[in-house]
Amino acid sequence: MALDSRVPKGPIKDKWTDYKNKIDLVNPANKRHIDIIVVGTGLAGGSAAATLAELGYNVKAFAYQDSPRRAHSIAAQGGINAAKNYQGDGDSTYRLFYDTVKGGDYRSREANVYRLAEVSTNIIDQCVAQGVPFARDYGGLLDNRSFGGVLVSRTFYAKGQTGQQLLLGAYSAMNRQIARGKIEMFNRHEMLDVVKVDGKARGIIARNLITGEIERHSAHAVVVATGGYGNVYFLSTNAMGSNVTAAWKIHKKGAYFANPCYTQIHPTCIPRSGDYQSKLTLMSESLRNDGRIWVPKSLDDVKAIREGRKKPTDLSEDERDYYLERRYPAFGNLVPRDVASRAAKERCDAGYGVNATGEAVYLDFAAAIERYGREQAKIHNIENASDAKIYELGQKIVEAKYGNLFQMYEKIVDQNPYKTPMMIYPAVHYTMGGVWVDYNLMTTVPGLYCIGEANFSDHGANRLGASALMQGLADGYFVLPYTIGDYLSDDIRTGKISTDTEEFEEAEKEVKAKIDFFVTNKGTKSVDYFHKKLGKIMWDKCGMSRNEKGLKEAMVEIKAIREEFWKEVSVPGTANEMNPELEKAGRVADFLELGELFAKDALTRNESCGGHFREESAEESGPQKGEAKRNDKDYAFVSAWEYKGEPADAVLHKEQLEFKDIELKQRSYK
Amino acid sequence: MNLTLKIWRQKDSNAKGQMVDYKVTEISEHMSFLEMMDVLNEQLVNSGEEPVAFDHDCREGICGMCSMYINGEAHGPDRGITTCQLHMRMFNDGDTITIEPFRAAAFPVIKDLVVDRTAFERIQQAGGYISVNTSGNTQDANSIPISKHDADEAMDAATCIGCGACVATCKNSSAMLFVGAKVSQYALLPQGQVEAADRVQNMVAQMDLEGFGNCTNTGACEVECPKGISLDNIARMNRELMKATIK
Numbered sequence: 070m071a072l073d074s075r076v077p078k079g080p081i082k083d084k085w086t087d088y089k090n091k092i093d094l095v096n097p098a099n100k101r102h103i104d105i106i107v108v109g110t111g112l113a114g115g116s117a118a119a120t121l122a123e124l125g126y127n128v129k130a131f132a133y134q135d136s137p138r139r140a141h142s143i144a145a146q147g148g149i150n151a152a153k154n155y156q157g158d159g160d161s162t163y164r165l166f167y168d169t170v171k172g173g174d175y176r177s178r179e180a181n182v183y184r185l186a187e188v189s190t191n192i193i194d195q196c197v198a199q200g201v202p203f204a205r206d207y208g209g210l211l212d213n214r215s216f217g218g219v220l221v222s223r224t225f226y227a228k229g230q231t232g233q234q235l236l237l238g239a240y241s242a243m244n245r246q247i248a249r250g251k252i253e254m255f256n257r258h259e260m261l262d263v264v265k266v267d268g269k270a271r272g273i274i275a276r277n278l279i280t281g282e283i284e285r286h287s288a289h290a291v292v293v294a295t296g297g298y299g300n301v302y303f304l305s306t307n308a309m310g311s312n313v314t315a316a317w318k319i320h321k322k323g324a325y326f327a328n329p330c331y332t333q334i335h336p337t338c339i340p341r342s343g344d345y346q347s348k349l350t351l352m353s354e355s356l357r358n359d360g361r362i363w364v365p366k367s368l369d370d371v372k373a374i375r376e377g378r379k380k381p382t383d384l385s386e387d388e389r390d391y392y393l394e395r396r397y398p399a400f401g402n403l404v405p406r407d408v409a410s411r412a413a414k415e416r417c418d419a420g421y422g423v424n425a426t427g428e429a430v431y432l433d434f435a436a437a438i439e440r441y442g443r444e445q446a447k448i449h450n451i452e453n454a455s456d457a458k459i460y461e462l463g464q465k466i467v468e469a470k471y472g473n474l475f476q477m478y479e480k481i482v483d484q485n486p487y488k489t490p491m492m493i494y495p496a497v498h499y500t501m502g503g504v505w506v507d508y509n510l511m512t513t514v515p516g517l518y519c520i521g522e523a524n525f526s527d528h529g530a531n532r533l534g535a536s537a538l539m540q541g542l543a544d545g546y547f548v549l550p551y552t553i554g555d556y557l558s559d560d561i562r563t564g565k566i567s568t569d570t571e572e573f574e575e576a577e578k579e580v581k582a583k584i585d586f587f588v589t590n591k592g593t594k595s596v597d598y599f600h601k602k603l604g605k606i607m608w609d610k611c612g613m614s615r616n617e618k619g620l621k622e623a624m625v626e627i628k629a630i631r632e633e634f635w636k637e638v639s640v641p642g643t644a645n646e647m648n649p650e651l652e653k654a655g656r657v658a659d660f661l662e663l664g665e666l667f668a669k670d671a672l673t674r675n676e677s678c679g680g681h682f683r684e685e686s687a688e689e690s691g692p693q694k695g696e697a698k699r700n701d702k703d704y705a706f707v708s709a710w711e712y713k714g715e716p717a718d719a720v721l722h723k724e725q726l727e728f729k730d731i732e733l734k735q736r737s738y739k
Numbered sequence: 740m741n742l743t744l745k746i747w748r749q750k751d752s753n754a755k756g757q758m759v760d761y762k763v764t765e766i767s768e769h770m771s772f773l774e775m776m777d778v779l780n781e782q783l784v785n786s787g788e789e790p791v792a793f794d795h796d797c798r799e800g801i802c803g804m805c806s807m808y809i810n811g812e813a814h815g816p817d818r819g820i821t822t823c824q825l826h827m828r829m830f831n832d833g834d835t836i837t838i839e840p841f842r843a844a845a846f847p848v849i850k851d852l853v854v855d856r857t858a859f860e861r862i863q864q865a866g867g868y869i870s871v872n873t874s875g876n877t878q879d880a881n882s883i884p885i886s887k888h889d890a891d892e893a894m895d896a897a898t899c900i901g902c903g904a905c906v907a908t909c910k911n912s913s914a915m916l917f918v919g920a921k922v923s924q925y926a927l928l929p930q931g932q933v934e935a936a937d938r939v940q941n942m943v944a945q946m947d948l949e950g951f952g953n954c955t956n957t958g959a960c961e962v963e964c965p966k967g968i969s970l971d972n973i974a975r976m977n978r979e980l981m982k983a984t985i986k
Contacts, residue, residue: 120873135794136860138901139802155881191875198877200869200930202894209884227894233801234897241868248864256857279849308796342769347777348798477800480817480824483769546873595784597777641789646751647850649792650784 072325072709072724075507076180081730082162085184088508089551093558100125103557104288104566106273108260108315110137110243112236112538113521114294116545119242122251124550126557129286130243131255131275133310133652138240141296141308142541145232146353148214148224149538151189156213160221162186167731168219169536172405173501173529174679174699175733176328178707178726180508181526188547189539193225195546199238203227216354216534224535229353229473235538239545258284259652260315261580263291263322263517266572270319270517274573274580278652281645283581285573287566289557290516292549293319297500297522299332301660301667302612303604305497306338306351312656313663316504316523324512325709325722327525328502329663330671333532333680334613335498336409339481340429349496350481352474354534357402357409359437359467360491363389364421364430374423381423381431381490392416400738407531407680407697408738410495414613417494424492431490438463438487495613499537501528501680502670505709505724509552510544513709516556520544525707530679584644587654592637596653599634603627603657603664611668616684620672624665624717631661665716670708673721676700692739701733740766740832744779746791747839749848752855756848758837768828772815773798773805775827793852798823800965803900806907807852808839813904813963821902821965841907845914845950856903858949859917865945866938867921869930889927896923898966905960905968911952916960918946919972926979936983943980 077088095103103126107118110132118130132140154160165186170177193211197203203225204212215222227234246252257278264272264285272287298313299305320326337352365371366388373379393412394401404412413430422428442463446454454462464487468475475486482492504512504519506526512519521541528536606626610619634657642648677686677697686698707724741764749756763779770778773795780790796804805822809815815825830836838852846854871877897920905916922939925931931938954973961970 116873123872123874134796134802134804135856136901139796139804141797141802144797144799144801153880188875193880194877195871195873195875197880198869198871198930199873200893200925200928202890202897202924202928203880204894205885205887205890207887209886209890210881228898230801230898233900234894237897241863242873244860244864245868245870247860254860256860306799308802309798310796343767345767345770345774345778347771347774350799476819477824480820480826481771483826483828547875595781597781639784639787641784641787647792647853650790 072505072722073507074178074724075509076178077508081180081183084180085187092551092555094554095558095561097125099561101127102564103127103560104129105290105292105553106286106288107131107292107294108273109140109294109296109521109523111140111142111294111296111521112232112239112541113523113545114292115140115236115239115243116542117292117294117520117549118252119239119246120546120550121553122246122249128246128252129255129288130252131258131260133257133259133278135256137243137254138237140236141311142236142538143233144308145538146229146351147216147355148226148231148535149192149235149542150216150223150533150535151193151225151539152186152223153190153193155211156222158221160223164221165189165223169527169533170529170731171734171736172531172533174531174736175529175701175705175728175731176331176678176707176726177529178526179728179730184548185527185540185543188543191547192539192542196235196238199241201227201234201238214355219533232538235542239542261318261655262576263319264572264576265322265514266566266570269515271566272568272573274576276580279647281643281648283577285568285577287568287573289560289563289566290518290553292518292520293504293523294520294545295523297503298660298663299497299500301603301664302497302607303600304341304346304349304608306335306349309348312659314656314659316519317659317663319504319512319514319517319519321712323514323712324517324519325505325711326503326666327505327707327709328530328670329667329710330611330674330681331501331530331679332497333406333499333501334410334495336406336413336495337432337493338496338498339478340424340492340494341426350477351496351498352478352491352493354406356432356471356474359470360402360432360434361391361436362393362402362409362413362430362432363391364416364423366390368420371421371423375425390421397738404738405531406534407682411613411682413495428494429492430494432493433490434467434486435490438467441466499532501525501530501532505707509555510549511552511556518549518553520549530681583655584651587638587640587651588642588644590638590640592639594637594639596638596640596650596657599630599638600653600657600660602630603661607664607667611671614682614684615671617672620668623668624672627661627665627668628717631665634658634661662716666710666719669717669719670710673708674704676704678704693735693737699735740768740827740830740834742766742830742833743835745835745837746852748791748851750850752847752849766827768826770827771798771823772809772825772827773823791852792850795823800824801900803902806841806854806902808841808907810837813841813907814965818962819965819967821900841903843906843912843951845912846903846906856901858951859901859903859914861949862914862918862942862945863921866934866941869925870934883929885928893924893927896920896927896968896972899968900966902965904963904965906951908959908963909952910957910959911955913954913960914946914949914951915954915973915976916964916968916970918942919976920968922976922979923972926975935979936986939976939979940983943976
């Protein structure tokens with residue numbers, strides 16, 4: 070099947086408006102005869118469910134947690150971008166569009182990104198009307214902060230808990246519709262397959278996670294909003310339950326999976342401390358505004374620090390290597406996420422990691438504390454302030470800016486970051502790849518939609534800070550509710566979809582067979598054993614930098630683990646009860662397939678772009694030596710994979726990317 | 740460290756539960772409490788026993804899913820954190836740790852340490868929202884200035900993660916801190932004024948219907964709240980309710 074992105078004709082700034090004007094609609098009286106299933110209740114799914122219900126559709130929403138409010142969007146810290154230009158610093162829809170496309174290293178679809186920038190301002194209006202308590206200045210107007218990789222201040226925030234407040238906003242909108250009976254909410258339910266009737270998505274099979282019951286649910290359209298697949302690495306900043314299952318199941322039923330290898334590895338996370346570690350904790354990117362990143366210059370000092378003979382504060386300025394400032398004098402500590410992550414890995418691989426695992430670098434606030442302290446001393450007219458006084462004054466400022474992050478760090482690591490530098494290391498954070506969708510956010514299966522992090526469309530090969538929240542809410546509040554009408558307008562006479570059909574029967578049988586296998590297979594190894602093994606291969610061979618040899622090995626090794634998994638996995642308990650190990654087994658089974666496709670995709674893309682760094686594609690000489698080298702001639706396309714059985718047999722379809730409104734440039738942060 | 744764990748085991752909501760003893764060894768002080776539970780569960784799975792069911796998800800203190808009652812305290816002995824942020828350095832080698840589910844009549848046990856908190860959902864559905872459609876045709880976000888003080892206070896109330904520690908801690912199993920936080924958030928913002936009277940009355944009525952107890956101003960909820968939600972929110976809810984009733 071040829072890919073049709075269905076991007077409307079016309080100038081980019083008019084596309085969305087013109088398209089909305091011409092799109093087919095479903096009249097209000099007919100909407101109440103149409104059912105829509107929304108899987109996932111984070112920013113994308115929650116906002117979509119609420120809006121579709123407001124429009125009059127009957128919505129069934131599903132979440133594996135005990136409440137929609139617990140979806141992992143809740144953990145987003147920094148903020149949400151919008152081209153409001155409240156600061157008057159030259160922001161505009163075009164500039165937000167440009168920054169997003171450039172930040173994504175020219176691997177996203179222009180028309181989708183422009184639309185995203187266009188509706189971004191609506192999101193802020195909407196959220197304020199819903200009672201989201203964004204930060205304000207003393208005049209009572211909304212405050213902004215700035216984020217990595219851009220030249221304007223356009224990020225709206227609610228302390229360090231922006232994701233929480235936006236999700237609770239969407240959750241409240243959902244609650245209003247649940248109370249009206251327009252959303253039927255299924256908490257503690259997991260989607261285990263999609264059901265197609267006559268080629269169209271017409272329902273799902275879900276498992277009630279309390280009773281273990283397998284349920285059939287039908288609808289005229291199905292929306293998958295189940296987030297990213299970062300947990301394929303076992304360790305990531307995702308929630309423990311975050312998984313690829315819904316996205317993978319629809320892939321197996323015909324939805325193409327796009328750019329699986331595009332993963333964002335966030336530079337400022339708390340390093341791993343041991344093998345028991347279950348997840349990694351992110352520290353907001355905003356810390357890099359004031360923190361300086363370094364490792365010791367000499368390996369002797371590294372050794373002394375690891376053995377506890379020296380403290381980082383014992384090292385003089387001359388003995389420190391501020392490697393980002395050294396390598397990237399123009400952007401310094403504020404280079405984009407992918408660049409900062411790779412630079413940390415480079416130092417640690419060379420043996421300069423500062424903790425026992427050898428995978429940590431310092432993020433030092435001493436200089437910022439001193440700078441703020443001197444400034445405060447001046448403001449308060451304190452002459453000849455002592456070093457201690459300056460430190461005290463400066464610490465107060467840093468505390469006001471990052472207090473909650475410092476506290477979180479201290480709780481986890483048991484070190485006081487005001488006194489000794491923080492230790493950080495990159496961790497898997499976000500996946501730009503996902504299910505392929507057209508301009509309507511519909512997958513290659515008619516009636517099956519995919520929104521939020523679960524789809525691929527807006528961030529290209531690298532996502533800018535504070536853009537994930539923007540995309541989730543844009544898709545759910547302002548894009549999908551329009552575009553889905555175009556499809557559903559053909560369904561006004563269809564009537565209720567029966568679940569009592571062969572298609573549902575078949576899908577249910579398949580799901581049950583798999584569950585039965587897990588609970589009866591008396592293997593010798595736990596689910597986590599396989600997940601950890603997969604994670605290690607992903608991290609070592611499909612991590613921050615990749616090469617042909619490693620990727621080929623990864624494909625072979627992942628396949629071998631998968632085969633062992635299906636022989637040796639052990640799942641205690643039964644199918645008809647709450648059984649967290651059984652839930653995990655199903656999710657890891659899907660990760661074991663996705664992992665191989667991921668490696669295959671990375672292998673196929675023999676260029677470096679955004680978060681995907683291929684060692685074979687680096688600048689060989691000149692001032693950019695060693696930096697990522699993009700290849701627009703051969704790789705300016707979206708890789709959309711069609712399922713053909715084994716992941717290794719997946720067939721590649723290319724969506725050629727055209728850039729009519731932006732000139733392609735090499736990113737330089739030197 | 741080596742530890743003895745006394746854990747509440749209960750097959751399902753109808754079964755009779757009991758405390759069961761387990762031993763775990765070589766626990767690192769740097770582990771989080773839930774990672775210690777992972778070690779126990781891995782041990783149980785490997786010996787063919789059923790692991791302990793417990794709720795958890797984000798493991799960074801924000802989703803509100805984790806919910807253990809550890810040595811008689813919701814989220815354990817540390818302050819200002821959830822169970823997933825509790826670290827084993829708070830305990831000593833040789834300790835015996837008692838782990839129970841959050842207990843309240845309105846939070847029935849589903850299995851082991853997992854409880855049903857959907858009563859909270861129904862309270863939110865009764866009025867925890869502003870009735871504005873998500874059409875995007877709302878007025879500009881800056882058209883109504885809101886004093887920084889009010890916005891900050893609304894934000895402090897809005898940081899509630901809905902974990903239920905306040906209920907589990909309260910001797911009356913009262914949910915007033917939880918409900919008060921939501922009522923306060925909207926009471927402090929101009930957008931919430933239009934429906935203020937209906938909101939507080941409906942939410943309080945639902946709270947009573949769910950079987951949560953009353954508030955007797957002990958203040959334990961505020962102490963155990965992982966997000967430091969202030970008791971002032973209960974006072975504000977009472978004031979709002981009074982205003983709504985005598986109107």
